[in-house]
Amino acid sequence: MKDKFIVSPAPHLHDRTSIPNVMWNVVIALLPALVFAVYYWGWRSLWLTLLGALSAVLTEALIQKLRKVPITISDGSAFLTGMLLSYNISANSPWWLPVLGAAFAIAVGKQVFGGLGNNPVNPALLGRAFLLASWPSLMTSGDTWIKTLSRPFSQASINGISNLDLIHQNLQTVAPKAYDLVTSATPLKVAQTLRDSSFVNTITSSDSLNSVISNNIFTSLFDLGTLQQLFWGNVGGCIGEVSVFALLLGAAYLLWKNIIEWRIPLFYIGTVFVLTFFLGGIKGTGYSLMLPFFHIFAGGLMLGAFFMATDYTTSPLTKKGRVIYAIGCGLMTVIIRLWGGYPEGVSYSILFMNVMTPLIDKITMPKAFGRIKK
């Protein structure tokens, strides 16, 4: 018998979860999207993702070394942050973009506050917002998004060409400079362009555009073909937005592993769905189920709802709080998408609700079992 036993506080049993376990599982869940991204956009997607992750990990190690605290890069959280940051930029970005973004995300978004678990907002999204504010032209302009039409799924398997492609091509005939075959705007950008241009139409007397851009086409953007294309992939967008299918695959894994909880994604996506249905109708495109489906499939909503809004550290602690938070995210996303000057609202919505999280926690602080509600 050994003479010194361990004495520790109860409980003496622990379930198998640990921080590295959780984080690397999320990384695994993100891999399908990466596979799709490489398939459509080439190896550059992979390199950029790795660069981002690497930069995040190195930054974390460096700062922890300087702070003389234990280096915890093996827990995967920095890797995950870097990876998610890279998922938020285009596969056509310069190499230094994910590097700087991830470094900023970790340094300013996380380590400044003492590292894992202390950050008030989602580091990856803060990194993205930083990049967006610093190099907006690299982050938003049309030429950034690539789309390769030569892959299956995009056309062959969906029987012909979608309206999204049609609109691209139509726009090309009137405005050849803006769109070309290799690079293309994100679907949401197209929607925004159409939205703003249709205002133009009502004012211009010279109606050269009317044949192309009419409400008719505006609504026809949201057809089944577009949705299929969005679902399988191959539309312009960030690396991580490549395909709804790939993201859902990962999300299912996380839900099955009990790593994320259903409330945030469900209420987030649900809110966007319901609001775009009604508000889209109000905005003159008529009530159609296509519009809400377009909005939940397009852009970063799936990525955001399953992988970023669910970030433990920056979402509320209570179940009720998480519902409020998710609905808030949805509301903000819809507002920015339908009225904003910027076509995508997911990242800003989540950031904004992150900021609100402490207040939400405060007002939803639970009453203990057996305590009477005041």
Add this chain to the structure above:
Amino acid sequence: MSFFKELTKGIIKENPTFVIVLGMCPTLATTTSVKNAIGMGIAATFVLICSNIMISLIKNITPDKIRIPVYVVVIAAFVSVVDMAMAAYLPDLHKSLGLFIPLIVVNCIILGRAEAFANKNNVLNSMADGIGMGLGFTLSLSVVATIRELLGNGTWLDMRILPQSYNPMLIAILAPGAFFTLGFLMAAINMLKEKR
């Protein structure tokens, strides 16, 4: 030699921006370029000196109940003078500093100094305090502005420093960049203090 002490303390030991942490609005709003920062600094310094002198002169004849209104009138008068003079002789600067010139009035530094210092000290010391604080303020504005202009525009005082190929980090001259820059400067100062 208290005059000299009052003069220098504002620059480092009681630096209005980094140590006392007052006057944040102009510090952040007008440091998008070094030029603006210096302009703001000088304007504020002028008001600080004049109002400190004035207030220490009149401190004995102002009843307590209307002390603040009186001080505010004095300060506002000097600010308005600066405002008008700047509009007449430095119109470009006046335009880019915009709303923040009249706001020098409330700028907590000045009232802070009036309440905290000139109200209790003699004319000479008050003047020294005003000069010191003004210099300190101008200095810290310039430091912040230097970083922001350099990163966000690649220039310093409109001179190109970083190569043309530098893709400027716009955030530095935007609102969030202002906060980040000042935040990190402050952290750096804390770190230096800790080391000592």
Add this chain to the structure above:
Amino acid sequence: MIVTTILAASIGSQVLIPVIILGIMGLVFGIILAIAAKFFSVQTDPRVEEITAILPGANCGGCGKAGCSGYADAVVHDGAPVNLCAPGGAEVAAHIARIMGTEAGSMQKKAAVFHCSSGGYKNTNWKYTYDGIESCKSAASIAGGPNACFWGCIGYNDCLKACMFGAISLDENGMRVVDWDKCTACGACVKACPRKLIELVPQNCAVHIKCSSLAKGPDAKAVCGTGNPCIGCGICARKCPVQAITVSNNLARIDYDKCINCGLCAKACPTKAILDLLAGSRKKAEIDPEACIGCAICVKACPVEAISGELKQAHSIDKEKCVGCGICIEKCPKKAIRMQD
């Protein structure tokens, strides 16, 4: 003067109207504020603010009130004693007393001492491998605490963390020591220590027992590790010229009211469990034969019988015996005794 020049220079609506308008505004506001000041005046006790101003503002809670302003309020309104602020010390107490118009009362400057020398964590023998949060209070509350000595320092530095004046540090044995210059006797460490090893003692006390173990001698020695345990042998009590030491439950304790800082006990202790802050620097008393009138008061006063001499003749002090307690100096009516190195 300036006014008149300006007025004279350009009497015209250009100056007159604005002057009138602003003048009226000033007049109106002035009068309103004056009236308001009269009508809405509230009797606040200015003393609260005055006292708050002189308090150190550390908000350490040593006074037992909610922060410094809470204490100020309590002094003025609840008649709290004026000398509760330990960090402020006698000076502040006197100041408050002046404001309140009362006597400051005696405020012997105190400081914290540790009655343990073991060094705690890693320097003592541990009963088991402790795996829990690193706080003395937490560790002490399970299984009787991890160190083999049930009374000794655990060493997770709760005291050090509690001290907001940075007065506690580790000595070369890894035991906590207090820097008396920094210590304000706020008592935060005393509250923090689950082993009750810390005591506030008057700063003029120089000799302290560095152990709290109630275990029997051999047991205490066996578990103590690098420290110097008290084994309750009682030698110190016997050496003490003024009977300031009592031994009970295997532990010696010093009565600080009686102790004269002679340090004899520390010299005698076989385990070096007694700390003598004056060791090596103690001075000896010397009688100025010119001034001494031979009253023999000092002879009676000396606790160690170091003074001898005939009545009416200059006395002398046996340097070997003198412990430098200084009692004779206080007692000598002619101020004939001085301390000498």
Add this chain to the structure above:
Amino acid sequence: MGFFGQLFVMAVSAIFIQNFVLAKFLGLCPYLGVSKKLDSAFGMGMAVIFVMTVASAFTFLIDKYLLVANGLEYLRTLAFILTIAALVQFVEMVIQKNAPALYKSLGVYLPLITTNCAVLGVAILNVTPLPDGSTYNFLWATLNGFLSGVGFTFVLLAMAGIRERLELVDMPKSMRGFASGLILAGTMALAFYGFMGLKI
């Protein structure tokens, strides 16, 4: 757009798009200084809303009937700050006398407000022509003061919430206090960027 429509637009603009603190750089000292505790942030916020509303109303009237009417726009700074200072002091005395409980929670913040840029800022902005060349009338100026105060309070509370949370964790020493407060402010400003360019 009816009254409520306009009100909604103004509210959204004052709270989200053109937030005083995050977009206009006004009122930063209390934003950084009084945001360590939610309770005091709430007190400060209420006091600011009140003063900004009342000051907007007063200064608007003074501007319209005393200054503009006589072509004395150059006296704005002087007249406005005088009004605000007197007003704040007056309110403080009244509250202290008639509502001691309220004074206990709000009173300490009132003097701080005289030195808050946001109040003078809103007074001046109220009388500056809007982008489309029009100016506010009395009602809208007052509402603007109120809503801007609400916007200020909103971000102040959010900030205080975060800082209260951060109180409990171990931040690097050098980041404690204002340094992290400023970083947080930057973070919040970035988070509010999403509202920029919002057209309603």
Add this chain to the structure above:
Amino acid sequence: MRLKTFPGGVHPHDYKHYSASVPIEELPLPQKVIISLSQHIGSPSTPLVKVGDEVKAGQKIADASGFVSIPQHASISGKVSKIDIFPHPSGTPQLGIEISSDGSDNWVELADDPNYLELSPQEIRSRIAEAGICGMGGAGFPSVVKLSPPEDKPIDTVILNGVECEPYLTADYRLMLERASDVIAGLKILLKILNAPRGIIGIEANKPEAIALMQKLTADDSQISVAPLKLQYPQGAEKQLIYAITRRKVPAGGLPMAVGAVVENVGTAAAIYEAVRFRKPLVERITTVTGSIVQNPKNLKVRIGTPFYELVNFCGGITGDIGKIISGGPMMGVALPSLDAPVAKGCSGLVLLNTREARSIKERNCLRCARCVDVCPMNLMPSLIAQAVKGNNLDLAVQAGLDDCMKCGSCAYVCPAHIRIVQWIDTGKLRIAEQRASNK
């Protein structure tokens, strides 16, 4: 049918296979026993014997020292050899009486009173009190106090706690299988003295045989029923059990009787039966000795006061390095520095973990993953309490539920950051108690 349960909670792997099927064995008489004077909640008992006295098994050797206290009895016959501070299954050494066995197991006179159900409630209560019975489910609350509710608090439900939700432990399970009729008899006594109309035995679904047996034995009793419960830790906790079975919420800080319920452990019920019928004092109990490194895990009938090493030796010793010794279950039990502590009345088990099972994982920053919040059966915010205690903000800790925590450990069990939440809460409770004491 959907099984009843309560909100929150966790599902630790139950490890009951080690000993679930092992019938109860009686441990041979030990060389010596240590009867601790603090085996219960309340003031320690006062010794009635001195060193050198000869005592018989079942003889009262210490008396209750107040209302919330119990007497203690010698569990073997022999000589009082020491009255001193001894190791204790709670970890903290306590005063106790050591008896060296004379090997004869000489008992005091026991009676048999087959008509015990006709006794007056008063008489029954005094027999329970005399027998020194305190709760055997872990908390050790003097049973007689629990069974004497004030007039204005009528009890309509008596719940027998046969949940045994702690992993590893099987003592209550074996007891229910092997002494089912004693348990039911005990329940009937409880119903009688409390004048309660119904008695319910709560058993978790992982003990189907116990459920079946109890159901069979109570089938024709209209008062008594069996409530099968969904598997969920900590179902055995009083408030959770009451909620699961009756949907009543015991108010925070209140007692079960506030909602007309009394909860007793099944072992307590059996002991009460023996005490009332045979006037047998509580001197033995069933304890599980288990763990992966115990040679033959067993359910043992042991005399109170038997040192743990005797139990381990009887089970064939150990097969590997001991990492941790746990008195009680692994979720709420106490880790001990040695095997010297004796069995107390509340000791339901002894669990030995090997070094791998006991290895420590460093505490990290809280991720705010909210797992702890989701599982807390008391609906608290454990992570916030822990952080608030750490950050020295006791007010916040209280807001987040410090006072209501029952230390079930569900939160710490799931925490991926391995934060010692329960210990932080414990520390917080200590500090707040000090603070409140000094504020008075």
Add this chain to the structure above:
Amino acid sequence: MKFYLKLGFILLAFCVVATAILAYVNSVTKPRIDELKRVAAQEAMAKLIPNAEFSDVVIHLPEGASTPDSLVYYIATAKADSTKILGYILSAEKHGYSSNVKTMAAIDTEFKLINIKVIEQAETPGLGANCSSDSFAERFKGLLPEKLLVDKDGGEVKAMTGATITTRAVTNSIRETIAIIRKDIESRANTLPEVEA
């Protein structure tokens, strides 16, 4: 009473002195400021159409149609020959990305754009704010109102990278304003400004 008046008069005294000083300073600076403004406006116009004199025309817009109920534009006549109309100068504004963008544009008698100058904006520095640059103005030179649309909307104005919204605001505001004053100019059919009623 005396107490009240005393406080009142002290404050009055300070106000009076301060105001008097300000009034004096104002009297000195005001003319200069006005002059600066006038010159600046003149210079801006002179840059757009050199060697010209400008006279303003006010158009009253139908009530309710838009917020400002009138609009001013300038007719530029050659300095050398005051009967020769060189073009018109108009100012237009519209909300861009984060601010109102105010532009001055010069058109010739065929309504072709001669040049433009963004005179007021607070767009994102480095993005929309680049609209103040001369290179941005280049994009407009020589365009007919029909082509005045951002390329993405099918026109010929090349949008600034990452700042389509700003570009669109400038482009559209100019086109719309031209559309409004066009009627007025056409109705006046090359008559000279003096004739203006």
